[in-house]
Amino acid sequence: MNAFLFTGLVLLTVGAYLATRRIFMAYKHPLLNPVFLSTIAIIAALKAGSFTLADYQPAKEAMTFLLGPATVALALPLYNNRSVLRNHALPVLAGVIAGSLSTMAAALAAGRLLELGNGVLLSLGPKSVTVPIAVEIARLSGGEATLTAAFVVATGMIGSIVGPGALSFLQVKNPVARGLALGTVSHGQGTAVALHESETAGAMSGVAMAIAAVFTALIAPYYLPLFLP
Amino acid sequence: MASRRLLNIAWQILLLWLVFRCGTFLVGVLHLALPGNVAGMLLMFALLCTGVVQPALVEAGGGFLLKHFAFFFIPISVGLMGFGSLMRQSGLTLLAILTVSALLGMAVTGISVQFLHARSSR
Numbered sequence: 001m002n003a004f005l006f007t008g009l010v011l012l013t014v015g016a017y018l019a020t021r022r023i024f025m026a027y028k029h030p031l032l033n034p035v036f037l038s039t040i041a042i043i044a045a046l047k048a049g050s051f052t053l054a055d056y057q058p059a060k061e062a063m064t065f066l067l068g069p070a071t072v073a074l075a076l077p078l079y080n081n082r083s084v085l086r087n088h089a090l091p092v093l094a095g096v097i098a099g100s101l102s103t104m105a106a107a108l109a110a111g112r113l114l115e116l117g118n119g120v121l122l123s124l125g126p127k128s129v130t131v132p133i134a135v136e137i138a139r140l141s142g143g144e145a146t147l148t149a150a151f152v153v154a155t156g157m158i159g160s161i162v163g164p165g166a167l168s169f170l171q172v173k174n175p176v177a178r179g180l181a182l183g184t185v186s187h188g189q190g191t192a193v194a195l196h197e198s199e200t201a202g203a204m205s206g207v208a209m210a211i212a213a214v215f216t217a218l219i220a221p222y223y224l225p226l227f228l229p
Numbered sequence: 230m231a232s233r234r235l236l237n238i239a240w241q242i243l244l245l246w247l248v249f250r251c252g253t254f255l256v257g258v259l260h261l262a263l264p265g266n267v268a269g270m271l272l273m274f275a276l277l278c279t280g281v282v283q284p285a286l287v288e289a290g291g292g293f294l295l296k297h298f299a300f301f302f303i304p305i306s307v308g309l310m311g312f313g314s315l316m317r318q319s320g321l322t323l324l325a326i327l328t329v330s331a332l333l334g335m336a337v338t339g340i341s342v343q344f345l346h347a348r349s350s351r
Contacts, residue, residue, distance in 0.1 A: 013307075017300045035299050039306040046310065053311050060304040066294060067301045069245035071266035072252070073291035075273035079284065088346070095342035103334025110326045116319065127327065128334060131302050136264030146308030147315075151327060153306055159331050166332055172339035174346055181339035185331050188298060208338070210270070217267045 002058075005051075009059035016041045028196075031161070033189070035153050071132040074213075077206040084200075085207055088176060092204070095177070096211045099184040101223070103128050104216070108227035118228055119144055125224040126216055127151040130187040133213040137220050152187070159186025160193040175201040183208030234289070241290025248273050 020034040020041070046056060078085075085092060107124045116124075122143035126134040131152050138148035163186060167178050175198045182190035183205030191209055195202030252269025255261070261268065276282040309316070316323075 013304055014300075017297075017303055021299075035302045035306060038303045039309065042303070042307050043310050046307070053308065056304075056307060056310075060307065063304045064301055066242065066246075068249035068253075068266050068269065069242055069290075070294035070298055070301060072245045072249045072269040072273045073287070073294045075270045075277060076284065076288065076291045076295070078270075078274055079277040082278070091342045091345035094345060095338045098341050099334045099338030102337045103330045106333045107326055107330035110329060114319075114322050114326070116322070120315070120319075120323075124326065128331070131305065132266055133264055135305065136266060140262070140264065146305065147312060149302065149305040150309045150312070151323070153302055154324070155327050155331055158328050159335065162328070162332065163335055166335060167339050170336055170339060172343050174343045176346055177339045177342035180342050181335040184338045185334040214267055214271065217263050221262045 005055060006059055006062075009051075009056055010063060012045060013038070013042060013059065013063060031157075033153075033157050033160075036157060039153075067132045071130075074130070074210055077203075078210045081203045081207050084203055091176070092180060092207060093211065095180050096184045096208050097215055099181065099208075100128065100212045100216055101219075103185055104223065105227070108224065112227055112229065118142075120147065121228060122224060123147040124151055125220055127155045128185050128187065129213045129216045130209055133217060137217055141220055141224055153189075156186045156189030159190045163190060164193060164197070176204050179204030180208040184212045187212070238290045238293050241287050242294065243290075245273070245287055245290055245294070248276070 016038040017034060020032070020037040023037070024032045024034050046052075104125055107127060108121055111121045111124055119142070122141050123138055125141060125143060126137040126148060129137065129152065131149055134148050134152045135145045137143075138145050159182060163182050164178070167181055172178055172181065178197060179194045179201035182194045182201070184190075186193075187209045191202060191205040194205035249266060249269040252267070252272050253265030255272070256263055256265045256268045273282070273287075277284060
């Protein structure tokens, strides 16, 4: 019975992913984000069958097993773009660090002003970092991993929907600057959008995503507590 | 042919997994304030830069994982089911915070890089 449920839930998740990926590939609209659509579909299916989160847990553990090696694989795009990194070291590092610090500060300061609890604030901290790393940062600093994952996915969607327009409005036309901005704030989802703009923007976005992740992981234990009551 | 490719991907993922475990192990032994997967990623980057590992040795497996990177976020996001009351209570507030902070971060990075870039290429 349990093995049955386990297999069913894995198949449901994989099926939802493949179907929504197909829809996204066909229309390429940011609101048709596969993670967003699949999550809604799976939660709806679980509710309809009156299953709980605890029923889903074993399937989740099995499916996220490869997240560790997938994160390690992020070293590949970083390595492939190492020449860009060398040639523009100062603007890249300064821009990514300034963006990471300010987006974290804005989120935590606003959250504190609006009287969100400490657990929610700490979960907001790593929201601009790619999911596997954000989840670990949240766990280490006392946030809720699941909540952080949701904030990260939401930030990725927001950035990819409003980011390009906002950058154009601010007269940021340089592809290096646009790519770095998208990757620093909206990680992998921003990188996907940047790749659509140009190869340079895409490569820079991938670099920004990796640097932002490492920098946030290093700074979070000291930086986030500054904003707590 | 297809099974050979699949086997190749599986073996390369195993290799990436080993680097991940090494990263986790190093963080534990050295008491680093760094997630194990970040340490694994940096270790992999160092192995590639020093030429100890050739990119071809992990490209197929790594490429496969990166192509389907988004898949892993789905089971994690389903956990949101447990936060129904928080979302009903402060969902809009959270959405506003995420939007404003994302826009600010992008403006800071975009404007500062464009400025520094224009200066350095002059």
